Amino acid sequence: MVVKQSMSDETGIIGRCLKGDVEAYGRLVDRYSARILNVALMMVGDRHEAEDIAQDAFIRAFRGLAGFRGRARFSSWLHQIALNLCRDHLKKRARGGGPVPMAEETLEGSRDGDGEASPDPMISAELSETMREEISRLPYLYREAFVLRHLQGMEYFEVAAITKVSADTVRVRAYRARELLRGRLAPAVDTYWREKAQKEHAR
């Protein structure tokens, strides 16, 4: 119901955008900017680069709206654009031989003023940093599936619509990502989970 309402609301906004109404587009930017920024951040690992990619994705989406047929959700289409930009960016970076920044390092500037959610006191800075590092080391397609499924909380069919592969292919990619991460992070994650369970039990 909510999804239907949101989609029909978006159809109206997109109609206005197609007539050149930039202000109307601001509502879509408000709605999706955090999601797109976080996906880009997890894919490229650098806060400033992720912001540039997210902004570029919104600009390209607006300029390409005439070609948006409405068969997919606007959000899926926008994610596709952002992920294509991330892929191009990483290819360029690989050609240039530049270092792969770890997301945690590049978040330093955001901690003080840009409204990052309060840290979970139970998550140690070390686990948080290690988790980001290990996610950033996953092969691209596994990382993409893991980020969209587990960090963005999407259903497999939604990820499939964005990545243009079958839901079963997305499942396999997410399974492999989990296996790789599990293999690398088991002791730290188990300790965290045990402590969390104990704390919840004590409440």
Place this chain on the structure above:
Amino acid sequence: MTPRRDVHRAVDGELSKRDTRRLEADPQAKAELDGLKALADAARDAVRPVEPPSGFKKKVLDELRKRPPK
């Protein structure tokens, strides 16, 4: 022996209750299930979302006003 795929489907809540109970009766599969659930949970908690910077929307809209689509 429980197929790995079923363990993953149980993590995603895509396995039937009956099959999940059967899986949990196998100690090795149960340990794997718990490990993968812990991983998914820890990833969600550890990777905190960031908010866009304050001028994000303005920058996008200014760029669009400057060079509107043809």
